[in-house]
Amino acid sequence: MPEPYFVTEVERQLAARRKKWQPLRILLLVIAVVIAYLALTALVMLTRHGTPRYESIVQHFKYGSIGSEQESGIPYRVWMALPNLFPEIFENRNDYTAFGFLYEKDARGRQRDLPIGVSRRTVNGVDLIWLNCAICHTGTYRQKAGDPPTIVPGMPSNNLHFESFVRFILTTATDERLAPETLMPAVEAVGPRFGTMERLAWKSVVLPRLREGLLLRFNQLSPLLKRQPDWGPGRVDTFNPYKVGPFKIPAASLTDAEVIGASDFPSIFEQGPREGMHLHWDGNNTSLAERNLSAALGAGVTPETVDHGAIDRVADWLLTLKPPPSPFSPDPSAVERGRAVYMTACSGCHGFKETSGYVFKGDAIGQVDPIDKIGTDRARLDSYTEEFRQRQFGELFAGTYYAFKNFRKTDGYANMPLDGLWLRGPYLHNGSVPTLRDLLNPPDQRPVAFLRNSDVVDGVNGGFVSPPCDPSQTQLTGFCYDTSQTGNHNSGHLYGTDLPAAQKGDLLAYLLTF
Numbered sequence: 001m002p003e004p005y006f007v008t009e010v011e012r013q014l015a016a017r018r019k020k021w022q023p024l025r026i027l028l029l030v031i032a033v034v035i036a037y038l039a040l041t042a043l044v045m046l047t048r049h050g051t052p053r054y055e056s057i058v059q060h061f062k063y064g065s066i067g068s069e070q071e072s073g074i075p076y077r078v079w080m081a082l083p084n085l086f087p088e089i090f091e092n093r094n095d096y097t098a099f100g101f102l103y104e105k106d107a108r109g110r111q112r113d114l115p116i117g118v119s120r121r122t123v124n125g126v127d128l129i130w131l132n133c134a135i136c137h138t139g140t141y142r143q144k145a146g147d148p149p150t151i152v153p154g155m156p157s158n159n160l161h162f163e164s165f166v167r168f169i170l171t172t173a174t175d176e177r178l179a180p181e182t183l184m185p186a187v188e189a190v191g192p193r194f195g196t197m198e199r200l201a202w203k204s205v206v207l208p209r210l211r212e213g214l215l216l217r218f219n220q221l222s223p224l225l226k227r228q229p230d231w232g233p234g235r236v237d238t239f240n241p242y243k244v245g246p247f248k249i250p251a252a253s254l255t256d257a258e259v260i261g262a263s264d265f266p267s268i269f270e271q272g273p274r275e276g277m278h279l280h281w282d283g284n285n286t287s288l289a290e291r292n293l294s295a296a297l298g299a300g301v302t303p304e305t306v307d308h309g310a311i312d313r314v315a316d317w318l319l320t321l322k323p324p325p326s327p328f329s330p331d332p333s334a335v336e337r338g339r340a341v342y343m344t345a346c347s348g349c350h351g352f353k354e355t356s357g358y359v360f361k362g363d364a365i366g367q368v369d370p371i372d373k374i375g376t377d378r379a380r381l382d383s384y385t386e387e388f389r390q391r392q393f394g395e396l397f398a399g400t401y402y403a404f405k406n407f408r409k410t411d412g413y414a415n416m417p418l419d420g421l422w423l424r425g426p427y428l429h430n431g432s433v434p435t436l437r438d439l440l441n442p443p444d445q446r447p448v449a450f451l452r453n454s455d456v457v458d459g460v461n462g463g464f465v466s467p468p469c470d471p472s473q474t475q476l477t478g479f480c481y482d483t484s485q486t487g488n489h490n491s492g493h494l495y496g497t498d499l500p501a502a503q504k505g506d507l508l509a510y511l512l513t514f
Helices: 009-046 057-063 076-085 162-174 180-189 196-225 240-244 288-298 308-318 332-345 379-383 386-395 501-511
Strands: 118-123 126-131 138-141 150-153 235-237 262-264 352-354 357-359 368-370 412-414 449-452 479-482
Touching: 057 118, 057 150, 057 308, 076 126, 076 180, 162 196, 162 235, 180 196, 196 240, 240 288, 262 379, 288 308, 332 352, 332 501, 379 412
Parallel strands: none
Antiparallel strands: 118 126, 138 150, 235 262, 352 357, 368 412, 449 479
């Protein structure tokens, strides 16, 4: 038989102590489990990355990320809350149409949450949004007022008032409505409530980082914008914002000659035949790949965040993207006579239109005409400087496969192919001439001020309906483009201006078919 077990006094005291501390040990274990769970939740949340994938190339062009969100973007939930926070800026709309952003409907017939040209990417657990190629290169047209707009990928963004949007985003940096105590409830009002860890992350990391980024850009860009006239819809300053932003050149140090560079968004149809031509308005690059990458930088990507695969996918599609055919049907005999005039006076610089498509051939097509010869406003030309070029080479992708090699400083503007011409008004690089008919008149007979922002095509004069306006008066609709302002002059391009009236009419008839 086993011997009887006797509990000593010491053992009784140890057992009592264990019983006394048992609840505390359980509590500590629970706390440890909770901490581990919260830490794991935070780890999963803050390390989540990804971006939507679009099988359709058109959808990818419109909504796919090119890598602009990480450094330039704002949280998706803040984007959705801003219209409610700033109703006076958004004209009491719940979207960004006040700035000319374009929206489509989804499969259920509901307006999509994000407009064309705005993409989404998850970075460190936060859904961020910013811009892609389509923001500058998707527009609309209507054949008459009252028609629903037709969206055309690849045409210039004739609706977008990008400067107004940028100015608004910058002003939010110092607005009390972006303080956490105001912004957090507004964000939750348009979306699900924050979880405990998410709320902590937003208050301690996301919102302070957003405010710091906005303040930095406010300090960089605001002094530049104060020195420039309003760009107006359908236009952008390509290079000056990059000088004061990533290159950190103080706006005050920019010369008067270079500080104004706003010009029209270009079309990007059928890029394949353009390889080797002088690209950008001033023809400062002959490489499609470099031009595309440079444009992506302008949309907000950085050498560290750029998604080369996404950009290449769009670039491949653009090689063969054709513009929609002109809807106009001028008198065939006038078209034929106009073609003869055009082939003599214009085709060498711009190529020509056949019934089978556009022909990208001409002795000077894609070449640069010196500014002294072309005579158009030189502000956009002067905004791209040799100093900027050198910094492109030395600071952007230097030492990598993507290093810039083909940028150059030119002395004029490039002769562009005219495919899709009916969708590219107003005309000249700065959009200073409203219609093709006006372009065939001498500069002193061209409109001094006219309304931009219409997408109703003008089947008689070419371009879009652009009635005259008074720059001194507030406009109820549209934007009054004043050609007397620096960078907006409508001088130059005198080709065809001395033709007899009958030949001008015939030439216009042919151009309306482009």
